[in-house]
Amino acid sequence: MNAVGVDVGGTKIAAGVVTPEGKILDEVRYPTPHSPGTLVETIARAITEVGDAPEVGGVCLAVPGLVLAQENKVVYSPNLRAVEGIPLKDELEPKIGMPLTVENDGNAAAWGEFRFGVGSEADHLVFVTLGTGIGGGVITHGILMRGAQGSGGELGHVTIQATGPRCACGNHGCLEALASGTAIGRRARELAVEHPDSALGRLAARRQILGEDVTELAREGDEVALSVLDEAGRWLGVGLAGFINIFNPEVVAVGGGVMEAEELVLEAARKEVILRARPPSRDLADVKVATLGPKSGVLGAAALARDASSREYLLGG
Ligand SMILES: [Zn+2]
Incomplete structure (x- = not known):
């Protein structure tokens, strides 16, 4: 299946729909809003725009700061205060109609380099x-x-x-x-x-x-x-x-x-x-x-969205 990776940075949001082989089929970018409500709306819009592609099965957000993975929440993000404390999964899933997870941006980029770089x-x-x-x-x-x-x-x-x-x-x-x-x-x-x-x-x-x-x-x-x-x-x-x-x-x-x-x-x-x-x-x-340069975040997040739901990931494949 294809998956959407979203790199939420301090200055811009990049969302891409990515194939299992690491090819970006479509990508959009928006400047990062710094109020929580507009931030969530903009992320949802970016996901909806690229997610309207065949066989898209999940989304992962790569966000700066300390992440509580089980709660899909960022607790501390000095470069993006607006994202702190938002229940991202609960707020975004009803808007986008797909399962969503949240990952630290460095971890997502590492996964991108591991998978494709x-x-x-x-x-x-x-x-x-x-x-x-x-x-x-x-x-x-x-x-x-x-x-x-x-x-x-x-x-x-x-x-x-x-x-x-x-x-x-x-x-x-x-x-x-x-x-x-x-x-x-x-x-x-x-x-x-x-x-x-x-x-x-x-x-x-x-x-x-x-x-x-x-x-x-x-x-x-x-x-x-x-x-x-x-x-x-x-x-x-x-x-x-x-x-x-x-x-x-x-x-x-x-x-x-x-x-x-x-x-x-x-x-x-x-x-x-x-x-x-x-x-x-x-x-x-x-x-x-x-x-992979600046694309590592989108590629890694998309791979995590796919791998998170697959047995292959659990086995470390
Ligand atoms: Zn330090």
Whole structure:
């Protein structure tokens, strides 16, 4: 059967109807409303538009924040407050006439990469997405690791540096506070002040530096920009080394907007993994760029909608 995957982001909602082979047949996008009532209406409209296709049997919403899986509810979502506490299944199912489940966006994207992307040959995958924040998901023995409540796999909020910068979650020194696009932008602005004659320093004199500026200047050879990405890559590697020790994955996939920088970040991360992770896990884990890009959320959510109702999923197929 086909299924609908909906990626509910802080700025846009993307809904797609997806075949079992991972082909998106139809897709719509809407800006994300930030009032709860309009948010539910917009999600319902997006699902109805693409769901009007043959053999569509279910829907999964990929949402940012901490999810209570059994209640199909998001309890904490700093980037999308409007979604917090809404009984999404109860509100949406009568409007769309199909079964609906709710999944954390990092978990859904991990499932997308596992089913259709960089992890499709693996049974054990760790996926990390580096964007404004850091999300992720873990697949072990072919099963998505959700934990007791569905809130597991929050890879961005492991503490990497106990006294490090404050994170959006309130903790200090999370991986997200050290290696996300936001962290890269913040560190670049600090170093631009120390190095006013660098390309980064000269840009900072004209306007606020963003994470993507750093990648562009690094590609042009600016040493300061390169050092910012190298530092973020090393922090990422510290995090990945821990994940590799815990989960012994075959593939560690890194996605998200920061991966535009590819090897400028990943090379430093791999060096840190070699220093810190233990063999044999260290030697098995292949650290590489995820392949589905921004479509991983829609593809993963659709696959979860289908797999959730099938025996194949229960067996971890
Ligand atoms: Zn955090």
